[in-house]
Amino acid sequence: MxxxxxxxxxxxxxxxxxxxxxxVKMYTCGPTVYNYAHIGNFRAYTFEDLLRRYLKFxxxxxxxxxxxxxxxxxxxxxxxxxxxxxxxxxxxxxxxxFEDIETLxxxxxxxxxxxxxxxxxxxxxxxxxxxxxxxxxxxxGSIYFKVSSFEKYGQLANLNVKEMRVxxxxxxxxxxxxxxxxFALWKSWKPEDGNVYWNTELGKGRPGWHIECSAMSMKYLxxxxxxxxxxxxxxxxxxxxxxAQSECATGEKFVNxxxxxxxxxxxxxxxxxxxxxxxxxxxxxxxxxxxxxxxxTLLSTHYRQKLNFxxxxxxxxxxxxxxxxxxxxxxxxxxxxxxxxxKNLISDTEKAFEEALDDNLNxxxxxxxxxxxxKEVNKHKAKKQISKTDAKNxxxxxxxxxxxxxxxxxxxxxxxxxxxxLIDRRAKARKEKNWKEADxxxxxxxxKGIILEDTPQGTRCKKTLIKKDxxxx
RNA sequence: GGCGACGUACCCAAGUGGCUAAGGGAGCGGUCUGCAAAACCGCGAUUCGCCGGUUCGAAUCCGGCCGUCGCCUCCA
Numbered sequence: 001m002x003x004x005x006x007x008x009x010x011x012x013x014x015x016x017x018x019x020x021x022x023x024v025k026m027y028t029c030g031p032t033v034y035n036y037a038h039i040g041n042f043r044a045y046t047f048e049d050l051l052r053r054y055l056k057f058x059x060x061x062x063x064x065x066x067x068x069x070x071x072x073x074x075x076x077x078x079x080x081x082x083x084x085x086x087x088x089x090x091x092x093x094x095x096x097x098f099e100d101i102e103t104l105x106x107x108x109x110x111x112x113x114x115x116x117x118x119x120x121x122x123x124x125x126x127x128x129x130x131x132x133x134x135x136x137x138x139x140x141g142s143i144y145f146k147v148s149s150f151e152k153y154g155q156l157a158n159l160n161v162k163e164m165r166v167x168x169x170x171x172x173x174x175x176x177x178x179x180x181x182x183f184a185l186w187k188s189w190k191p192e193d194g195n196v197y198w199n200t201e202l203g204k205g206r207p208g209w210h211i212e213c214s215a216m217s218m219k220y221l222x223x224x225x226x227x228x229x230x231x232x233x234x235x236x237x238x239x240x241x242x243x244a245q246s247e248c249a250t251g252e253k254f255v256n257x258x259x260x261x262x263x264x265x266x267x268x269x270x271x272x273x274x275x276x277x278x279x280x281x282x283x284x285x286x287x288x289x290x291x292x293x294x295x296x297t298l299l300s301t302h303y304r305q306k307l308n309f310x311x312x313x314x315x316x317x318x319x320x321x322x323x324x325x326x327x328x329x330x331x332x333x334x335x336x337x338x339x340x341x342x343k344n345l346i347s348d349t350e351k352a353f354e355e356a357l358d359d360n361l362n363x364x365x366x367x368x369x370x371x372x373x374x375k376e377v378n379k380h381k382a383k384k385q386i387s388k389t390d391a392k393n394x395x396x397x398x399x400x401x402x403x404x405x406x407x408x409x410x411x412x413x414x415x416x417x418x419x420x421x422l423i424d425r426r427a428k429a430r431k432e433k434n435w436k437e438a439d440x441x442x443x444x445x446x447x448k449g450i451i452l453e454d455t456p457q458g459t460r461c462k463k464t465l466i467k468k469d470x471x472x473x
Numbered sequence: 474g475g476c477g478a479c480g481u482a483c484c485c486a487a488g489u490g491g492c493u494a495a496g497g498g499a500g501c502g503g504u505c506u507g508c509a510a511a512a513c514c515g516c517g518a519u520u521c522g523c524c525g526g527u528u529c530g531a532a533u534c535c536g537g538c539c540g541u542c543g544c545c546u547c548c549a
Contacts (some may be wrong), residue, residue, distance in 0.1 A: 044549040158476060188488045231549030316498040368496035382513040435507060453510050
């Protein structure tokens, strides 16, 4: 079965066909490391994670590049305020980004190039653009892309650029562009840039924002590659400009499939500093939300759908994850008993899961397939009609799904030696019908985020997915 | 002003021309159980923002209206 993606470029769902059979080359816009990445950023990274994991599930070899923007206006301003060089300023945020990625169960990309280490590549592209007449140098030494030189400009955003409204920011722009819609490839040094500059053939200055993605994507993936992703807010101008720069420099088509992730809202509002509603994953975790709950919340809404992030949704996600994990973990507990023919159920579920994700990563349908399996198997469980082999087969299927979802694995509890001993002590107390002691230990462990459940097959152990008193987002 | 997305139960959410409108959460009643939990059984949209049209047949297609949101050179 072929995968179908909604391509922003054509505004249609299209069958996915990689340029090189069996290999997918994708570029995913990464963080600007001037702060911690917030939950909205991670929505995009989680979507990209789903995308790469599913492509791998389908048997493709994936080469993913995610850039780190470590020089831009915000970074220059913030590092200046702090009185440290930009590298010193960005390093902790780079580190934090990788920590967060790991916490949220996001698989690592093959390359994480940094803008500041690819200035030469950017300069090369700009030189080509100058030579071909697609760029020009303004009086102050800055270099601009000449939008009028690219016939197809506006194709991605579906904007008629000639009739675009001119914003105030543009009107007050001090640079000397030929046309208002032209954008900077190279920004010549200004006193407020301090010691942030590179001496290159283009003069003393620094790169514009868009050029880094063209330079780094083409360096690692070639002039023409398969997939480029980002948030919807990147469609214009960022990705539109990338196409213009790249295609004008190489004369080749840049990207075949453009996939854009919708925004995450917080209580129906856009997340922004001014509204004071920016949420960071590490903050949620500190307040008692397990990372797997955050992951599930971000993952379980289709990427082209706005995701309204609320307390209610987190709590609801925690319950869903709990149901999935309880089911998954219960599969280890079967004694051999009557066998049920689950072959059809398993193959139906696998088929439904794959067909759903084939259809532009329809995660809702994929999850529905899993929940239906859970319900069906639980019914048999209640009637004691599951053998060890059945359970093993079902678990193998879930493990296969989990290479895409990373929920089951991430949700496992890790027990320390101390906790293990307490659990043993409680088992002993229960045997002696010392309910007081048993309940005391259970209470104690609950406070430590460990939940014990007694079943006929023994006591099971799981972690608290969300703190009881967790309330406000 | 231009471009675009969306409106399905208490909440989240799939379905885009045809079986009883998926699935999850929450709720209520029951079974099970040392207690707790899990799990199971049962209950829940005659209806898909509103109005009109096309069709044998519409949540799905067309037109209009209402409402929410995003982008239009900081942004995932």
